[in-house]
Amino acid sequence: MAHHQIQVAALLLAACGSGDRASVPPLQILPMPPTVTHVESAIGxxxxxxxxxxxxxxxxxxxxxxxxxxxxxxxxxxxxxxxxxxxxxxxxxxxxxxxxxxxxxxxxxxxxxxxxxxxxxWVRGVELADIVAPVAHQLKVTALGRSVATPAAGVTAEVIEVDSLEELKKLDHKLARGKIIFANMATKRTKDGHGYGEAVGMRWVWPSIAAKAGARALVLRSCGTDHDRLPHTGATSTEKPQIPAGALSVPDAEMLHRLLAERKVVTMHLTLTPKTLxxxxxxxxxxxxxxxxxxxxxxxxxxxxxxxxxxxxxxxxxxxxxxxxxxxxxxxxxxxxxxxxxxxxxxxxxxxxxxxxxxxxxxxxxxxxxxxxxxxxxxxxxxxxxxxxxxxxxxxxxxxxxxxxxxxxxxxxxxxxxxxxxxxxxxxxxxxxxxxxxxxxxxxxxxxxxxxxxxxxxxxxxxxxxxxxxxxxxxxxxxxxxxxxxxxxxxxxxxx
Ligand SMILES: [Zn+2]
The missing domain is CATH 3.40.630.10 (Zn peptidases)
Known part of the structure; x- marks a missing residue:
């Protein structure tokens, strides 16, 4: 990150010998010259x-x-x-x-x-996300770093979308209980990287807020500015209680948003099996x-x-x-x-x-x-x-x-x-x-x-x-x- 000009509120983002390996070609490095004792003109x-x-x-x-x-x-x-x-x-x-x-x-x-x-x-495990209703769709998902796991067989639950931290904090716990929360905030493209700083709190703190509301798991729109079907990982907070949390690729998150915007009841099956050793x-x-x-x-x-x-x-x-x-x-x-x-x-x-x-x-x-x-x-x-x-x-x-x-x-x-x-x-x-x-x-x-x-x-x-x-x-x-x-x-x- 990293990291820089990025404005982030509360983010930690983020016995070896010198054993040469014969198969690795040596890096070509220019040698250092001998130390010069007389510094001609220091920078003042x-x-x-x-x-x-x-x-x-x-x-x-x-x-x-x-x-x-x-x-x-x-x-x-x-x-x-x-x-x-x-x-x-x-x-x-x-x-x-x-x-x-x-x-x-x-x-x-x-x-x-x-x-x-x-x-x-922390080590990654299986990562699968499927919309099972109203129409079957396989989604591209990756676990957030330091996430906890779902059961090996995964979880199946209705998806509830939240688009802002305020909305998440106000979420009715009765509604959230047992659900998969979909955190959907886009990362803005900026030259100095501050767009990431504004979005990444979603990855860091939202899962534990959703956990406190009784949610079963959380998936988020990747904190990234591309439209590839490649999800972005990155660390999430380990504050307790923790629920399994993963990132969807941006195109998959956009499809999920469209389905939910049509007031469809969307059910997702999510399997994430990372381990903390x-x-x-x-x-x-x-x-x-x-x-x-x-x-x-x-x-x-x-x-x-x-x-x-x-x-x-x-x-x-x-x-x-x-x-x-x-x-x-x-x-x-x-x-x-x-x-x-x-x-x-x-x-x-x-x-x-x-x-x-x-x-x-x-x-x-x-x-x-x-x-x-x-x-x-x-x-x-x-x-x-x-x-x-x-x-x-x-x-x-x-x-x-x-x-x-x-x-x-x-x-x-x-x-x-x-x-x-x-x-x-x-x-x-x-x-x-x-x-x-x-x-x-x-x-x-x-x-x-x-x-x-x-x-x-x-x-x-x-x-x-x-x-x-x-x-x-x-x-x-x-x-x-x-x-x-x-x-x-x-x-x-x-x-x-
Ligand atoms: Zn970095």
Whole structure:
């Protein structure tokens, strides 16, 4: 997600060795040059570029290398071909952790390591939905992540449609009892992804509200902007009581709506048999470029390594992994910045958010105070177009040079406050400044969390441009004279 500019009220969306596998061709990585001890000209306020003024050479070099490179794309290709889907607890998840360790080492990063994360282990089962009356129709359905199961033989019940949260809350419990609730709210297509943020509460909280009303199960119109017959999965809340919950493909949801609008009594047979197993070990994987002057101060660039199980997790969040690794590769090709840059590939973003929580817990408040900023790439592989921040009052002035540095990439400064990615919520709660490099999310929600999430959806030149923007931002902040302050107390509560 992820994730970004997405406005979500209450959403958590969301022992591995380095064992090389002989069958996997090694990723071709340009070696890091030896450390340069003399930093020619650090990026400070004196180095502001304007359209008439050239960029500082370090920034120009990063952007040049990024735009002439297909490394970001290649990272995603290698991850997704090598690991496949990476749902927490799966073999693909373990392969991805090994891949990330291997890749960070080949990039020459310092302190490459895993951080143990204990996380929920949920596995998908049978998923079938049929309208049995008034006319038989087979529907395309998928279980929401962390849903509970129906009996193995499924449930058969009349369907009641609700189109808004207000309507659901007002639903007569006598009417809802024993029924299958159909939650029918469309996801709006928006450039910054906020349409998803408005719709996704339906996936997160509506099933437990329907459960409290006595419903037997819930099916929803997929939180997605496509019209393919591919349902979108994604996590649902585990708040008790829980009922089985699944997503219908958009065309199937529209047909169900039409039948109900004709005042037909619709009966559905629904079978979902996912299982929740005991918690399982996964990992965050991280590595660093050590800062030349203040190595204990950190700028974090993150993405999540896990994915849903239906596709190969190329746009969510293989693309973010590619951008984050390309960011440190690009920065590593030059003289190190003043502060350390740490890349963190979080585990378990999708089905519990345990990786982000573990990272914040392990660094604690004192560690968080040494984090100058945190940035997550989790809105796919499309072009960057805006920059947002959430930090102390001094931050806006400090970030002024970035307006000029990002101009050649077509990225504008936004007045909207950054939200931070889902994995960064626990850091935001500790006051760590959040930076969002906003990417074009117009088509992201056509694909994400579906079987269609595969690498062919990524344009190598678009992800190269996004990487140029992330690397420019991370490098500049790692080189700032002062810091960005802290997120004010009143704004520390993450919308995740
Ligand atoms: Zn994501």
């Amino acid at each position: 306020t004196e180095a502001q570029a304007t359209p008439d003024k050239p960029l500082p050479e370090a920034i120009a070099r990063i952007q040049r290398d990024a735009l002439h490179s297909s490394h970001a794309f290649e990272f995603v290709r290698s991850l997704t071909d090598d690991s496949g889907p990476r749902l927490t607890g799966s073999d693909g998840d373990k392969r991805a952790v090994a891949w990330a360790l291997r890749t960070m080492k080949s990039l020459g990063l310092a302190n490459v390591r895993t951080e143990k994360v204990m996380a929920p282990h 005991p918690d399982v070990e996964t990992a965050n994987v991280m590595g660093e470029i050590r800062g030349s002057e203040k190595p204990d101060e950190v700028v974090l660039i993150g993405a999540h390594l896990d994915s849903w199980d239906l596709g190969t997790g190329a746009i969510d969040d293989g693309a973010g992994v590619g951008i984050a690794l390309e960011t440190v590769r690009l920065i590593g090709l030059g003289a190190p910045p003043r502060r350390s840059v740490r890349v963190v590939l979080f585990g378990n973003e999708e089905s519990g958010g345990a990786g982000g929580k573990a990272y914040a817990r392990n660094i604690g408040a004192a560690g968080a105070d040494r984090h100058v900023a945190a940035i997550e790439a989790d809105l796919g592989g499309d072009r960057a177009f805006e920059l947002q921040h959430l930090a102390g009052p001094e931050a806006s002035a400090k970030l002024v040079p970035l307006a000029a540095y990002l101009l050649p990439l077509g990225v504008a400064m936004s007045q909207q406050a950054a939200g931070g990615g889902a994995d960064l919520g626990p850091l935001r709660a500790l006051g760590v400044p959040m930076i969002d490099v906003g990417q074009d999310g117009t088509h992201y929600f056509d694909i994400h969390h579906t079987a269609n999430d595969t690498i062919d959806k990524i344009d190598a030149s678009a992800i190269a441009q996004a990487s140029a923007a992330f690397a420019t931002v991370v490098y500049t902040i790692a080189n700032l004279e002062g810091d960005l302050g802290r997120v004010p107390d009143a704004k520390r509560k993450s919308r995740w």
